[in-house]
Amino acid sequence: MILTLPEIILLSILAFCLLVQLYFVLFVHLKLANAAVEEIPFIARKPLSVIVCARNEIKNLSEYLPTLMTQNYPEYEVVVVNDRSWDGTEEFLEQMEKIYSNLKVVKILDNDKFLAGKKFAVTMGIKAAKYEWLVFTDADCTPGSDQWLMNMQQPEDENIEIVLGYSPYLKKRGLLNALIRFETFFTAVNYLSFALKGMPYMGVGRNMAYKKTLFFKNKGFAAHMHIPSGDDDLFVNANANRFNTAIRFHQDSHVWSQPNRTWSGYLKQKKRHFGAGKMYQAKHKFILSLQIIFQFLFYGFFVASMFLGRESPYIAGGILLLSIIIRSLIYPKLLKRLNYGDLRWWFPILDILLFLFLILNGFFAMFGPKKVNWK
Known part of the structure; x- marks a missing residue:
């Protein structure tokens, strides 16, 4: 298997995005999954x-x-x-x-x-x-x-x-x-x-x-x-x-x-x-932005890898599959614990749809009408 330099760079970034994603999954969210009720x-x-x-x-x-x-x-x-x-x-x-x-x-x-x-x-x-x-x-x-x-x-x-x-x-x-x-x-x-x-x-x-x-x-x-x-x-x-x-x-x-x-x-x-x-504290805005940005980059570079070379799509697909498998071992348990057990079967699909919705919502929030009311 011979990869070109652009393929190596793209797949390396994709893998790094996965590592950042897994930090939040394994070192933050897993705490709640394992916490005693x-x-x-x-x-x-x-x-x-x-x-x-x-x-x-x-x-x-x-x-x-x-x-x-x-x-x-x-x-x-x-x-x-x-x-x-x-x-x-x-x-x-x-x-x-x-x-x-x-x-x-x-x-x-x-x-x-x-x-x-x-x-x-x-x-x-x-x-x-x-x-x-x-x-x-x-x-x-x-x-x-x-x-x-x-x-x-x-x-x-x-x-x-x-x-x-x-x-x-x-x-x-x-x-x-x-x-x-x-x-x-x-x-x-x-x-x-x-x-x-x-x-x-x-x-x-x-x-x-x-x-x-x-x-x-x-x-x-x-x-x-x-x-x-x-x-x-x-x-x-x-x-x-x-x-x-x-x-x-x-x-x-x-x-x-x-x-x-x-x-x-x-x-x-x-x-x-x-x-x-x-208005959140700077450290909170940073960590929350990090979550969204690297999720965006993960899906973005995954899509980009589909158009490079013969091997890149398979490697990228494996990285995506690894992400889904690891998260599927943790989030369905949390869905059940937090009274949303019926959604665990739709987890991968809803995960992608939610990501797309958040992008759309962010766009409307930044460029749409500014005035909002409570009731």
Whole structure:
């Protein structure tokens, strides 16, 4: 077998891209695959406050609020922030307050004097909360069991100030739903694995918790109040470290959420997240960019190798096959662990589709309309 110099260079770069890819697979994500699932505590140590922000969410609140109010936890309150709703949310919450004594409603009115948005609503909810430990979720979410709060409570270690949970999307029909769940899976694998590795960089507001004193000590969202999103990931990015952060991924601690039903809605959601990512710490942006860039290079050089010589396609195909085999030994186990076991059979196809979608989403985020809103 004789390879030309261009073939040697191209295949060497392809192999190097594989090595970088395998670093994240074997030395980061494998940590989560091998991590012991934590036991849910049998007792509640301290009271806590659950915070939910809602804007025109009467349908979701009607369906999911009762699951928050009936958790197996002895002392807690649920603070619902009604952010300028006009769909009957206010009247519904007034009725719920009569039924549940531990429900507290905070109402935000239209006011031209301040810039309203989710971060303002979250801040109002935190100010209204009477307990130190705050657990966050969204109006369109439902806990996987009545043990959710038991698992998301303040850990015994008082040095832990942030707990990162996991929130999968409900299964629906169609390619969009499969792609949304697969993308959510990889996002969760990444932030949970890096947290285990001692470098927490984000969390999701559908299922996370932190101390009230931490929020006010670091001036809440002041550093990024001008960005519509980031009440969850930017706060964690700025305040989490290897000593004050823990993760929870027990099946009973998952919080299920309604996925987007349209491509346009999903693209809009991802655009908000893309804008928040620009505010991450430099080291986090570097490591996350490294993942995407080398994945892009891997597929790019693989395609290029198909057009060089007779042997190059076979060698490149072997490198691709090795990548698929190694990842197929790890990610299906993680898919099952994170409640997406049905996707494991589609792993190689969804992996490529997700890569293509992320490129498309990045293009729209950079060159599309800049204005995005919470609701």
